[in-house]
Amino acid sequence: MESAGVSYQGTARKRNEDRYALQVEGDDSKLFYAGVFDGHGGTATSEWLEQRLDKWIDKYWQGKSNTAESDITDAFIKADEKLLAPKSGFFGGMGERGHGGSKCGSTGVVAIAFRDGGKTKLLAANVGDARAVLSRKGQAMQLTIDHVPDSEEERLRIEAKNPNPKMPLVRYVGGTWRVGGILALSRAFGDAYMKSSLQFEGLRASSDGYSSGFGVIAEPDTSLTDLTGDDQWLILASDGLFANEERGGGGGLENQEVVDVCNQSGLPAEKLAQKLVIMAQEAGSTDDITVVVMKLK
Incomplete structure (x- = not known):
């Protein structure tokens, strides 16, 4: 299977906080694993996910269609709990919460292909606004x-647990919608300052009757797709690749533009990923851009 990943620093960024992981296993229970992680407030959380999220997934992964989505949901939530956990030792609970600090966080999108029941399945899971896009026909x-605060579904989820409805948790600040007037994401790994402390860390929304802090959670949305001979490319990318001017990221590409380039360029995977980055920058993206492409046929 031809695949490649690239990561470029944005023109408006002091450093690239994106990371990615790509593994082609060759085993029916996990044909491949790919992930893209868009960090903010530092690189500690995105680097942790790059290096360790697959190991947390392996703890819960059964390689079966009927449990795949719940398996990866458990893995994401437990990984976030680990990121938020106090440091060990006598003085561990006295420092700043969160791996890399309380304001360090990351989005995450993961794709896993596996065989089950004679079919090849593709599981996608994400927290935040990195995307997985499939080219089919x-x-x-x-x-x-x-997962962004300007999503009405996410806004309603957050405000449903607001203890003070007269002070909305989702507010329009600095030209975009933000949770707590600060974070332009509604779900993320890390970001301890947006999540409640101690026993509430890492829990699913509503499972404790309190949700978590400002409503920022690490519970993923998931999808399970049967791959067919009509599927050509899988693309995972941080939000810098895509058009998102309404949230301050500048220009970028639409999903169909990305797929068209993959299908029409005839380039090998690494050159194709580089071309997508360059096109997004030419379209006005100023954000870090990370792209993983996988040729499915």
């Missing part, structure tokens, strides 16, 4: 949901 299929 030349048409773009977005397999993930962007």
